[in-house]
Amino acid sequence: DIQMTQSPSFLSASVGDRVTLSCKASQSIYNNLAWYQQKLGEAPKLLIYNTNSLQTGIPSRFSGSGSGTDYTLAISSLQPEDVATYFCQKYYSGPTFGSGTKLEIK
């Protein structure tokens, strides 16, 4: 089974900062990667799919990149409403989620 490892588990940053979250697969997932944002008490929301495609309605400050086993979610200018937990998910050879990165405002 392909494992997904996210880092860091917790991140504290200031409003306006550029933030990057990492997701590593135990073997290549051929860009079959999505990112989700989950705010407290809510269902997850799809942000990015196919590594770098922005879901409709998602602000352009969110972007995704990567290939092979290493993927990144970037937030270009952190906003207060971005406080959430972020999960990566591979959908090559079945869906598997990473353990999440909890993002807070410093």
Next chain:
Amino acid sequence: EVQLVESGGGLVQPGRSLKLSCAASGFTFSNYYMAWVRQAPKKGLEWVATISTSGSRTYYPDSVKGRFTISRDNAKSSLYLQMNSLKSEDTATYYCARHVPFAYWGQGTLVTVSS
């Protein structure tokens, strides 16, 4: 507008069964694979089951294989999850989602397995 509305959660004793339902609207349900995803309290997300458009193919992780059964009724735009032999570790909020990636989610229904 796409809507997914789960129901059927509740408190159930270990070893018992429970069936969840998900009512879909706002899209052509029969055109999409569908899935169940769960989240234990204060934990991460775990994929639980996927079903093909016709219902002829189903997929499960090892953690629920043989205990959970996903099904669908395309005429009713409804998705189901039959959960048997429930364990305390099955306690979670269960979401239905349009597969994959999971662009649309329901609000979730809480299943608590406890004596």
